Amino acid sequence: MKKRHFASLALLLLAASPSFSLQNPPGGQYGDVQQSYSARCADALLAPTVECAQSEPSSSRETSGSASTMPQGRTTPAASDDALLGAGSASRLQDHPLPPDLPSEFQKFVAATTGELLPIYGVNLFNNVPSTFSPSNLAPVTPEYVIGPEDELRVRIWGQITFGGNLRVDRSGNIYLPEVGIVHVAGLQFSALDQHLRQAIGRTYRNFDLSVDIGQIRSMQIYLTGEARRPGAYTVSSLSSLIDALFASGGPSSQGSLRHILVNRDGKTIADFDLYALLIHGDKSKDIRLLPEDVLYIPPAGPQVAITGSIRNPAIYELTASESIGDLIESAGKTTAMSSTARISLERVGQDQHRQAMEFGLDARGLAVPLADGDVLRIYPILPAYEKTVTLRGDVANPGRFGWRPGMRLSDLIPDQDSLVSRDYWWKRSHLGLPVPEFESTVSEAARNQNSSDASRPAFDASVSQEKLRSSLTQEAQQDFPRAESAPPNQTGNTGTIGSQLAQRPTPNGAVQSRRNDVRLSIPEVNWDYAVIERVDPATLRTSLVSFDLGKLVLDHDAGQNLALMPGDTVTIFSQADIRVSLAKQTKYVVLEGEFVHSGVYSVQPGESLRDLVSRAGGLTEKAYLYGAEFTRESTRLLQQQRIDEYVRTVSDNAVRGTQALASSASSPDDVSASRVAAQELSARLSQIRATGRIVLEFRADASNVNDVPALSLENGDHFVVPFVPATVNVVGAVNDQNSFLFQHGRSVGHYLDLAGGPNRNADWRHSFVIRADGSVVSGPGGNRLSLWSSSAFKQLRLNPGDTIVVPDKTFRPSALRGVSDWTQIFSQLALGAAAINVL
Numbered sequence: 001m002k003k004r005h006f007a008s009l010a011l012l013l014l015a016a017s018p019s020f021s022l023q024n025p026p027g028g029q030y031g032d033v034q035q036s037y038s039a040r041c042a043d044a045l046l047a048p049t050v051e052c053a054q055s056e057p058s059s060s061r062e063t064s065g066s067a068s069t070m071p072q073g074r075t076t077p078a079a080s081d082d083a084l085l086g087a088g089s090a091s092r093l094q095d096h097p098l099p100p101d102l103p104s105e106f107q108k109f110v111a112a113t114t115g116e117l118l119p120i121y122g123v124n125l126f127n128n129v130p131s132t133f134s135p136s137n138l139a140p141v142t143p144e145y146v147i148g149p150e151d152e153l154r155v156r157i158w159g160q161i162t163f164g165g166n167l168r169v170d171r172s173g174n175i176y177l178p179e180v181g182i183v184h185v186a187g188l189q190f191s192a193l194d195q196h197l198r199q200a201i202g203r204t205y206r207n208f209d210l211s212v213d214i215g216q217i218r219s220m221q222i223y224l225t226g227e228a229r230r231p232g233a234y235t236v237s238s239l240s241s242l243i244d245a246l247f248a249s250g251g252p253s254s255q256g257s258l259r260h261i262l263v264n265r266d267g268k269t270i271a272d273f274d275l276y277a278l279l280i281h282g283d284k285s286k287d288i289r290l291l292p293e294d295v296l297y298i299p300p301a302g303p304q305v306a307i308t309g310s311i312r313n314p315a316i317y318e319l320t321a322s323e324s325i326g327d328l329i330e331s332a333g334k335t336t337a338m339s340s341t342a343r344i345s346l347e348r349v350g351q352d353q354h355r356q357a358m359e360f361g362l363d364a365r366g367l368a369v370p371l372a373d374g375d376v377l378r379i380y381p382i383l384p385a386y387e388k389t390v391t392l393r394g395d396v397a398n399p400g401r402f403g404w405r406p407g408m409r410l411s412d413l414i415p416d417q418d419s420l421v422s423r424d425y426w427w428k429r430s431h432l433g434l435p436v437p438e439f440e441s442t443v444s445e446a447a448r449n450q451n452s453s454d455a456s457r458p459a460f461d462a463s464v465s466q467e468k469l470r471s472s473l474t475q476e477a478q479q480d481f482p483r484a485e486s487a488p489p490n491q492t493g494n495t496g497t498i499g500s501q502l503a504q505r506p507t508p509n510g511a512v513q514s515r516r517n518d519v520r521l522s523i524p525e526v527n528w529d530y531a532v533i534e535r536v537d538p539a540t541l542r543t544s545l546v547s548f549d550l551g552k553l554v555l556d557h558d559a560g561q562n563l564a565l566m567p568g569d570t571v572t573i574f575s576q577a578d579i580r581v582s583l584a585k586q587t588k589y590v591v592l593e594g595e596f597v598h599s600g601v602y603s604v605q606p607g608e609s610l611r612d613l614v615s616r617a618g619g620l621t622e623k624a625y626l627y628g629a630e631f632t633r634e635s636t637r638l639l640q641q642q643r644i645d646e647y648v649r650t651v652s653d654n655a656v657r658g659t660q661a662l663a664s665s666a667s668s669p670d671d672v673s674a675s676r677v678a679a680q681e682l683s684a685r686l687s688q689i690r691a692t693g694r695i696v697l698e699f700r701a702d703a704s705n706v707n708d709v710p711a712l713s714l715e716n717g718d719h720f721v722v723p724f725v726p727a728t729v730n731v732v733g734a735v736n737d738q739n740s741f742l743f744q745h746g747r748s749v750g751h752y753l754d755l756a757g758g759p760n761r762n763a764d765w766r767h768s769f770v771i772r773a774d775g776s777v778v779s780g781p782g783g784n785r786l787s788l789w790s791s792s793a794f795k796q797l798r799l800n801p802g803d804t805i806v807v808p809d810k811t812f813r814p815s816a817l818r819g820v821s822d823w824t825q826i827f828s829q830l831a832l833g834a835a836a837i838n839v840l
Contacts (some may be wrong), residue, residue, distance in 0.1 A: 047325045101229070101254040106374070113347065113376055118306055121315035121331075122258045122279050125230070126251030141239065144289075147237070149173060150218035153185070154192075158200065159208035180204055190214065219562035222290055224249045226298035227256030241287045243271055245296055256298040259318045262294040263288060274320075280331055301361040303373035305330050310339035310381040310811065319371060325360070326367030328377065334481050335362070338381045345378040390565050390635060394573035395423055395526050408565045410533075410553060417554055420526050420573065489551040519601040524577035526550070527588055530809040534570040583713060590714050592724040595624035609711040610720065619706045623724040628773035628802045630694055634717040637693025648686040655679035686786050696775040701800045726773070731756040733807035734763035743801045750795030752805055764810045768794070773802030 103117060111117045157163040167175040173797025181202045185193060194212055222245060224742060229250035236245060242263055252258055258279075263271040270288070277283040291294075299807050303319040305328060312333030316511045319328075325344070329335060341362045346369070350356050360366030362379075371377075388404045392413050397420065400526075402413065413421065528551035536543050550573065552558035565571075576586065589602040590613060596620025606611060610631075614620070643817050659679050663672045697710055728740040736757025744751075748771060761763050768780035781791045787837045799805075 008814060046307075059659055092254075093473050104254045104301075106306075107254070109374075110308075110316065110376055114306070114308050114378070118307065118308060120254050120304075121234075121256060121274055121313065121317050123252070125279065126247065131298065139685065141190050141217070142289075143189065143213070145190040145239070146291075147173075147185050147188045147190065147193060147290075148218055149186060151214060152216035154213045154215045155197070155210065156212075161201070161206045167769075168216075169218075177201065177417050183468060199433045201252050220290070220295070221293035223295045224298075225295060227253050227300055228296075228298050236290070238292075240290050242271065242290060242296065243278065243287050245282060245290060246275075252298045255300055257301045259302060259320055259838055260299055262297040262299065263290070264297060265291060267828045276318075276331065291762075303371075304369050304379065305373070305375040307377040308378070309377075309379035310336045311379045312336060314329035319373070323370045323371050324367060324373060325377065329367070329379075335379055336381075338380045340380045343380065345380065347378075348372060362799065386568070388567045389568070389800070391570040391575075393570065394531075394578075394731075395420060395422055395524075395575040396573050404565065404567045409562050410565065411562050411569065413571055414550075414554060414573070420554065420651060493555055497696060499785075520731070524575040527574040527576050527579055527581055528555070529581060529585070530579060531571070531573050533565070534572065537565060537566055538568075553828045583715065586713050586716060587720070588714055588716040590716075590718045590720065592720050593720075594629075595621040596722065597621060604714045605682040608714065610714055610718075611706060611709040611711045613714065614709050615706050615718075616658045618670060620704065620722060621724075624704060624722050625725040625773070625801065626699045626708055627701045627800060628726065629697060629699060629710075629722045630775070631697055631721075632693040632719045633695060633715055634693060636695055640693060644689055644691055648683065648689075651686055652679070652683040655682055694775055698776070699774055723802075728800050729801070730802065730804040731807075734760050734809045735807050736760050744801070746798060747793060749797045749799065753795065753807075759807050763810050765791070768805070768807045770797060770799070771804040771806060773800055 029727045059135050091359045101123065103111070107117060147169060149167045149169050153169065153175060154178070155163065155165060155167055155175075163178060167177075169185060172184075174182045174184050176182055177197075177200070180201050183197065187194065188196055192309060194210070194560060197210060201206065201210070203337055206218050213665075219235050220238050220240075221233055221235050221776040222240075223233050224245065229252070232249075234245065234250060240248075240260065245250075245262070252261070252275075252488055258275040261273040261275060263273070264267050271286070273286055273288075276288065277705065285342055301318050304316055305319060306316045307328055308314040311329065312335075315332065317328060323599050325346070327456070337360070343359045344362050344366060345359065346358045348358065361370055363575060384403060388411065389401045390404050390408070391401050394398045396414070397418065465715050529549060531548055531550040531553075533546040533548070534543065535546060546563060548561045548563055579732070584606055588609075589601055590604055592614065597620070600617070601614055602617065608616075620626070621721055656679065659672065659675045662675050697712075727743055729747075730740045731752050732738050735753065736759075737755075739756060741752055741755050753759070759768075770778040770780075772778065778797065
């Protein structure tokens with residue numbers, strides 16, 4: 001009790017202070033308004049209201065009674081922002097978002113029944129009120145607007161009397177006109193104000209004219225009670241209506257009614273507003289203007305029903321008397337195009353408190369069924385089934401659904417070979433086969449030397465060099481289309497792409513080499529041996545597969561393969577990427593490079609081997625060095641890389657376990673940190689090893705004839721490179737002079753080591769080895785525990801052109817081998833796997 005008296009006293013002292021007082025302008029009663037506000041807010045400490053908690057009086061007011069000697073025409077009524085506490089209250093309420101409503105009991109019940117939490121229809125209208133919303137205080141007043149205290153009138157008089165000023169209506173309902181006197185205006189409608197002032201002035205003057213308008217309008221206090229989100233007292237504009245007040249206050253809560261919003265005035269209910277009329281039909285004709293001390297009462301929600309399924313606005317709706325299923329569907333925005341007209345489901349709580357389910361047709365009889373409180377209505381969607389259709393999918397030109405007719409067969413869907421050439425193939429062929437435009441003649445030298453910032457310009461900008469354009473097109477092609485080598489081959493005929501496309505392939509050292517011209521399969525080809533019809537038995541709903549030979553159907557026109565189709569059948573045409581065919585039936589492109597009479601890309605004929613293909617290419621040249629030939633295969637590369645990755649994971653796991661063991665026994669944290677860093681570096685180095693797919697063909701050193709080429713079965717993407725006879729032997733590693741030396745027939749390892757100055761002090765001589773030009777490895781004196789090699793025997797090993805002697809360090813130091821290009825190439829060969837790991 002003492003606290004309440006102390007708070008009231010504090011506010012009274014504050015109101016009495018000079019900084020809190022405002023001058024009362026002549027002809028106005030703002031001082032009275034200020035005192036009223038102070039008194040109200042002092043009492044509000046005992047019973048707080050929204051008005052006092054979230055609004056405050058303005059510290060400045062427009063001085064009324066200002067005169068003007070010039071006659072003024074009629075203007076649009078306006079008011080300052082701080083004149084209307086309602087607008088301020090509304091904006092401040094929006095600074096504090098409404099807390100989310102907890103689900104009502106019926107919402108929880110429906111969620112347990114339908115599996116989805118349906119919203120209460122209409123409540124979300126007040127959840128996201130725009131931040132610019134405020135009750136209209138700048139709109140023109142209506143002719144029915146009733147003048148009252150604190151309204152400001154803009155009066156302009158000219159003629160026998162001249163006057164212009166803004167006059168505030170005092171608490172007695174009067175205004176003061178100079179040379180006329182006091183005129184009572186409160187209670188008048190705005191439409192009658194002009195004539196009333198003319199009569200008052202006419203008692204003194206005769207020849208004059210005037211205009212009167214409403215300037216600043218008054219505020220008023222209303223009350224919001226019942227099931228509102230923010231019940232309390234609100235100060236709003238005198239132009240506010242029932243709907244304005246609902247928006248300013250946050251509207252009904254989830255427990256409140258939207259169908260019966262009552263306005264009580266002087267103890268009587270003067271309005272019963274149905275918000276659904278505004279929400280569903282856009283009708284606000286029943287909206288009324290509010291007067292001071294009006295009470296808006298939101299009663300608890302009435303009977304509620306839920307509707308879900310194929311309806312435009314699934315939600316929980318409030319009922320009025322005698323609403324039917326049809327009325328509810330209309331309120332919910334009607335059914336969607338996907339709704340089924342066969343039946344709708346209605347779940348109801350019976351009189352014995354047990355739930356029961358009922359079904360009705362979506363017809364006139366079903367729509368007339370009356371609803372009851374607690375009903376849950378489901379509008380079922382149509383089944384996603386196609387009637388009298390067949391589906392064609394897979395590697396075809398026009399996949400899709402087609403109408404079925406009696407007597408329809410496979411040839412109606414797949415009439416010829418053209419129907420099997422997919423649009424994707426033609427699109428890729430027409431784009432990737434185009435040559436790169438040449439701009440060398442138009443691009444200046446300065447433009448060619450521009451930095452990489454030009455890459456952001458359009459591809460055909462003349463300021464972009466040709467090389468940058470090619471790079472851009474290459475990146476675009478890689479993003480749009482996967483590499484053809486990674487996909488299994490296909491047999492639709494001429495499916496290879498020959499043109500100026502920018503292709504990339506890995507080199508033996510793992511780098512990427514860009515090639516402007518390439519010949520390869522564009523897309524996986526059709527599997528001509530197998531296609532299938534997927535069919536569902538309508539009686540048992542059992543699915544079965546009916547296969548057929550696509551090649552015999554399309555190419556040979558075999559009537560035995562032209563099967564009849566049934567409604568609902570799905571015909572699938574596979575590519576060789578889906579189901580791999582036998583090697584003999586695959587289309588294979590093989591590249592021959594180097595010392596061939598006719599190097600190039602060849603389409604392998606059925607049953608043709610590597611030896612046969614080399615013969616068809618004209619054989620080998622006189623300088624061909626078969627012993628140094630390199631044969632790579634994509635499938636082998638993938639398998640090799642898989643094995644390397646597995647080994648790297650094993651080594652990394654062992655390194656981690658070793659570091660953990662060291663951490664438990666190490667005396668210094670530095671040892672543990674150094675071990676961890678070393679393990680990470682080892683894993684990083686091992687992860688950089690890339691397989692090339694090289695297969696060692698084990699040629700003799702003197703092999704030079706086509707007959708020496710093995711009769712190896714070929715795969716698509718095979719690459720056979722035969723170099724000319726090299727003139728050098730390489731010595732790399734821990735020697736005094738890493739270099740390449742001229743090959744001399746009959747010379748041995750020791751001879752070339754002597755030329756390189758011999759091993760240095762860091763050499764691990766026992767683990768030296770020789771890499772033959774054919775990719776095989778010969779271990780040194782300690783490279784194999786079962787080897788009978790001695791140091792002298794290893795030195796007497798005779799070398800061939802292109803061989804490489806490797807003398808590793810005792811401890812692997814990459815800096816010792818830096819600058820030797822051959823070293824990188826050596827470790828990228830899978831044939832060096834054991835030796836490379838040994839060195840690491």
